Amino acid sequence: MSGMKIGIYGYGNLGRGVELGIRQNPDMELAGVFSRRDPSTVRTLTGAPVYAAREAEKYADQIDVMIICGGSAFDLPEMTPMLAGCFNVVDSFDTHARIPEHFARVDAAAAASGHTALISAGWDPGLFSLARLYMNIALPEGKDYTFWGRGVSQGHSDAIRRVPGVKDARQYTVPVEDALRRVREGENPELTTRQKHTRECYVVAEEGADRDLIAKQIREMPNYFADYDTTVTFISQEELDRDHKGLPHGGRVIRSGATGRDGEHRHVMEFSLKLDSNPEFTASVLIACARAVYRMSGRGNHGCKTLFDVAPADLSPLSPEEIRAHLL
Amino acid sequence: MSGMKIGIYGYGNLGRGVELGIRQNPDMELAGVFSRRDPSTVRTLTGAPVYAAREAEKYADQIDVMIICGGSAFDLPEMTPMLAGCFNVVDSFDTHARIPEHFARVDAAAAASGHTALISAGWDPGLFSLARLYMNIALPEGKDYTFWGRGVSQGHSDAIRRVPGVKDARQYTVPVEDALRRVREGENPELTTRQKHTRECYVVAEEGADRDLIAKQIREMPNYFADYDTTVTFISQEELDRDHKGLPHGGRVIRSGATGRDGEHRHVMEFSLKLDSNPEFTASVLIACARAVYRMSGRGNHGCKTLFDVAPADLSPLSPEEIRAHLL
Numbered sequence: 001m002s003g004m005k006i007g008i009y010g011y012g013n014l015g016r017g018v019e020l021g022i023r024q025n026p027d028m029e030l031a032g033v034f035s036r037r038d039p040s041t042v043r044t045l046t047g048a049p050v051y052a053a054r055e056a057e058k059y060a061d062q063i064d065v066m067i068i069c070g071g072s073a074f075d076l077p078e079m080t081p082m083l084a085g086c087f088n089v090v091d092s093f094d095t096h097a098r099i100p101e102h103f104a105r106v107d108a109a110a111a112a113s114g115h116t117a118l119i120s121a122g123w124d125p126g127l128f129s130l131a132r133l134y135m136n137i138a139l140p141e142g143k144d145y146t147f148w149g150r151g152v153s154q155g156h157s158d159a160i161r162r163v164p165g166v167k168d169a170r171q172y173t174v175p176v177e178d179a180l181r182r183v184r185e186g187e188n189p190e191l192t193t194r195q196k197h198t199r200e201c202y203v204v205a206e207e208g209a210d211r212d213l214i215a216k217q218i219r220e221m222p223n224y225f226a227d228y229d230t231t232v233t234f235i236s237q238e239e240l241d242r243d244h245k246g247l248p249h250g251g252r253v254i255r256s257g258a259t260g261r262d263g264e265h266r267h268v269m270e271f272s273l274k275l276d277s278n279p280e281f282t283a284s285v286l287i288a289c290a291r292a293v294y295r296m297s298g299r300g301n302h303g304c305k306t307l308f309d310v311a312p313a314d315l316s317p318l319s320p321e322e323i324r325a326h327l328l
Numbered sequence: 329m330s331g332m333k334i335g336i337y338g339y340g341n342l343g344r345g346v347e348l349g350i351r352q353n354p355d356m357e358l359a360g361v362f363s364r365r366d367p368s369t370v371r372t373l374t375g376a377p378v379y380a381a382r383e384a385e386k387y388a389d390q391i392d393v394m395i396i397c398g399g400s401a402f403d404l405p406e407m408t409p410m411l412a413g414c415f416n417v418v419d420s421f422d423t424h425a426r427i428p429e430h431f432a433r434v435d436a437a438a439a440a441s442g443h444t445a446l447i448s449a450g451w452d453p454g455l456f457s458l459a460r461l462y463m464n465i466a467l468p469e470g471k472d473y474t475f476w477g478r479g480v481s482q483g484h485s486d487a488i489r490r491v492p493g494v495k496d497a498r499q500y501t502v503p504v505e506d507a508l509r510r511v512r513e514g515e516n517p518e519l520t521t522r523q524k525h526t527r528e529c530y531v532v533a534e535e536g537a538d539r540d541l542i543a544k545q546i547r548e549m550p551n552y553f554a555d556y557d558t559t560v561t562f563i564s565q566e567e568l569d570r571d572h573k574g575l576p577h578g579g580r581v582i583r584s585g586a587t588g589r590d591g592e593h594r595h596v597m598e599f600s601l602k603l604d605s606n607p608e609f610t611a612s613v614l615i616a617c618a619r620a621v622y623r624m625s626g627r628g629n630h631g632c633k634t635l636f637d638v639a640p641a642d643l644s645p646l647s648p649e650e651i652r653a654h655l656l
Contacts, residue, residue: 017587020587020588020589021587024468024469024587025468045589096656099652099653099656100649100652100653103652120656125656127462127466129655129656130462130640131599132655133640133641133643133644133651133655134455134458134640134643136644136655137613137616137619137643137644138455138609138612138613138616139609139612140352140353140612140645141352259345259348259349259352259605259608259609259611259612260348260605260608261348261373264604265603265604265605265608265609266604267601267602267603267604267605267609268601268602269599269600269601269602270598270599270600270601271459271597271598271599271600272597272598272599273595273596273597273598274595274596274597275593275595276592276593276594276595277587277588277593277595280587280588280593281466281467281587281593281595283587284466284467284468284587285465285466288465288466291465306652306656307640308639308640308641308648308651308652308655308656309639309640309641309648310639310640311636311637311638311639312458312461312462312635312636312637312638312640313461313636313637315461315462315465316461316464316465317468320636320637321428323461323636324427324428324431324634324636325427325428327457327460327461327464327636328424328427328448328453328457328634328636
């Protein structure tokens, strides 16, 4: 039996994660990697063939689902609607404010071409979104909280690197333990941005750069750091490479709420992730979504979807009978 | 706009939980409670009307979904297939070994009558089952663990009450902290039944009863206690009523697994519940399932389902646009 044929569009950390992850899913095979770089210069980790991204359309009949591994800021808003014109697709679009617009564009393209698209997969948005939904339906009267970290935020690390005099940087998002404790105890506190997370920055300065000025510019950067308690620690490139080269992340969704005659019974639900590799775990979720997209497409269920629209059984390689026997 | 009309079949702790929970769901209304007792002797918490269970069929056109609140051992195997002959139904059948058989019987009845049935809803089976599935698809190579407690097991409390000389009893299932710690740290240990949970029994003995014999009979009871480290504490009826009258429960599902070139990156996922009232929380989940059943039935999606077959969006009172805007 031949498996689902998966394409990877974009070959950065996430694309490599998908490449490695497919090996854990015996019902799938990797048909090829599509890169915007010259294919002859790209060596894949598993020896998978590399094709030019601009020629992807030629491979439409050889690929059941294309997993699009681009960035949300610039790549996916263009790539996903375009590729949904000739492939079933999965992406990890995570710019929350722009999801309705992205959804509408992908839906139009996928519906017109008779394909199925699933956007905003991964862990947040993705598994955390599902946790929020299941928690909300189980506790309609309550309050939920999302905490991220301790983990590397690539967006914040990039923002630091754009500060003049900065050679390299790594930023960790860290949840505030006391806030976590209060939420877990069912206090339902109102928490400001500053009360929920702190930000730890490890910065390699260029020789002769004004470190005080760099630290001040980081701490005062709007949106990224100004609303947080931010610590800046200068280290050498060697230290950064040695101690901060991984991409760990994680976080938790917590909802507490009440039931009873008069709200006298309190309940706390929590879903947490502790990840050694953010891109590899995200890739793993995208791969399962590709399976669901393939099945939904086969049933003629076209257009744009999110994980909210996917019956959980469609994500699993097991049969419905096996799922009921082993997981129910 | 008139809401979904819900019936409650069986009026014990779970039925009362459903009655109270419906008030938290403005898109629903409680049409009535069906009891096997004489309706004139049953007072509901909210003043909902009570009808005779044996006359339920007469009310078929006044009820969109019947939530069946019976026990898994004796009630549900008969009730759910019978009621699926004239209602959309939801139950909380939790005898794992008998689920395939129950599923088949309910499926046959619901398919024949053109109704939708959802079985084995609640938290385990139910939300914990979903957690296991989502964790398995995200980490295909790993191992998962379910821990229950600290909480009251009604089945184990009942078993103690059947020991001669016992007047009343309450049993708590307690997870072993050291086992939890090892699982959370990603050790993937092999754990025996005894290594995962302990059992604490609070027992009221009849006057003059042989307490040593009672304790021995409890500790040696096969299936229930023999495979566990069990402590038996004798207390007075007053103490039991004062300190142990609630029905708290909870637990956690944990999966740890690996990704990467050679499994070098470890990940730990955890879903936990801490519940003041087991029956009220279970009821809350059944209510959300009734919403999904109503919608699936309206689309002609008949037969027997579990939560694995339900697109998460169908559980929510929010529109797809609202869900994407607020929960994604």
